[in-house]
Amino acid sequence: MDGTRTVLDIKEYSDSEVQKNRVLTLEEWQEKWVTGKTIFHQEQGHQLLKKHLDAFLKGESGLKVFFPLCGKAVEMKWFADRGHSVVGVEISELGIREFFTEQNLSYSEEPIIEIPGAKVFKSSSGNISLYCCNIFDLPSQSRRGRLLPPALKLGGMDSSSYPHRHISMDSEEEWTTNIGKFDRIWDRGALVAVNPGDRKRYVDIMLSLTRKGFHYLLAVLSYDPTKHAGPPFFVSDAEVKRLFDSVCNIRCLEKVDALEERHKSWGIDYLVETLYLFTEK
Numbered sequence: 001m002d003g004t005r006t007v008l009d010i011k012e013y014s015d016s017e018v019q020k021n022r023v024l025t026l027e028e029w030q031e032k033w034v035t036g037k038t039i040f041h042q043e044q045g046h047q048l049l050k051k052h053l054d055a056f057l058k059g060e061s062g063l064k065v066f067f068p069l070c071g072k073a074v075e076m077k078w079f080a081d082r083g084h085s086v087v088g089v090e091i092s093e094l095g096i097r098e099f100f101t102e103q104n105l106s107y108s109e110e111p112i113i114e115i116p117g118a119k120v121f122k123s124s125s126g127n128i129s130l131y132c133c134n135i136f137d138l139p140s141q142s143r144r145g146r147l148l149p150p151a152l153k154l155g156g157m158d159s160s161s162y163p164h165r166h167i168s169m170d171s172e173e174e175w176t177t178n179i180g181k182f183d184r185i186w187d188r189g190a191l192v193a194v195n196p197g198d199r200k201r202y203v204d205i206m207l208s209l210t211r212k213g214f215h216y217l218l219a220v221l222s223y224d225p226t227k228h229a230g231p232p233f234f235v236s237d238a239e240v241k242r243l244f245d246s247v248c249n250i251r252c253l254e255k256v257d258a259l260e261e262r263h264k265s266w267g268i269d270y271l272v273e274t275l276y277l278f279t280e281k
Contacts, residue, residue, distance in 0.1 A: 018225040019233050020196045026091050026134060029193075033092040045074045046188055048219065048275045052253050055277060056184065056217050066182040066209060068135060068202075069190035072099035080127045087179050088130040089138065096121050096130045131179065135205065136198070138179065181211040188219040192232035203243045216248065216278040221258065221271060228266040240276060248278035 049056070057063065063084045067076055070088030072095050080086050090096050100107045105123050112118040118133035185206060194202045210216065220235035244250055258273035
């Protein structure tokens with residue numbers, strides 16, 4: 001990017017459908033961790049989050065903060081050290097273990113019986129819980145306000161055939177993997193990593209996890225998607241409005257030039273990061 005052009009001069013690519021059929025499998029994401037191809041990780045934390053932290057936290061204490069697709073984000077330790085409760089979801093067990101090791105935190109782990117192969121890792125202090133599973137395998141709120149396993153919620157399996165536990169559609173019992181609802185959501189590297197065809201489903205899950213008075217901070221990236229297939233995927237202003245406007249007040253906090261030398265290997269000549277703050281309508 002030449003020195004005279006600012007992010008305000010860049011006209012956003014207008015066709016948000018270019019990457020709509022792009023799919024990355026969970027196995028491909030896990031392989032990125034195994035091979036160390038995790039350039040998305042920010043060792044010093046996210047600078048825009050630091051800058052707008054007061055707008056995000058509003059001086060409140062004891063908040064419950066959710067990190068979707070958390071990786072080993074150092075910000076989880078930041079919030080825990082400030083007395084908040086942190087919950088994350090990440091598909092890579094390696095990424096979760098690296099987080100606890102690199103932050104010098106002792107932890108325990110236990111299986112999540114209802115999701116085969118899934119685990120939850122908890123810091124010894126009790127204020128960080130990281131779920132190792134597909135975010136779409138988490139339970140979701142039924143219309144009647146009770147938690148149901150995804151298979152029951154989405155159909156295709158009746159309660160008698162569910163392999164780990166018999167749960168009636170009329171059961172008042174909460175599923176044990178209920179991660180609860182959150183005061184704050186920090187979504188950096190999550191929406192931009194979700195396959196474009198799954199965005200609406202992902203956002204529905206995120207918004208179902210919010211408490212009254214929530215603040216949801218989202219960082220997305222804009223570039224020419226005809227030159228780079230993603231991930232991270234291109235998310236336009238119009239797409240953000242389409243996904244969130246019916247439920248949230250949308251405030252754009254800042255747009256910054258995020259292009260670094262390493263990004264030029266993607267074939268792009270501009271990369272704009274936009275930070276949004278969503279609040280309850």
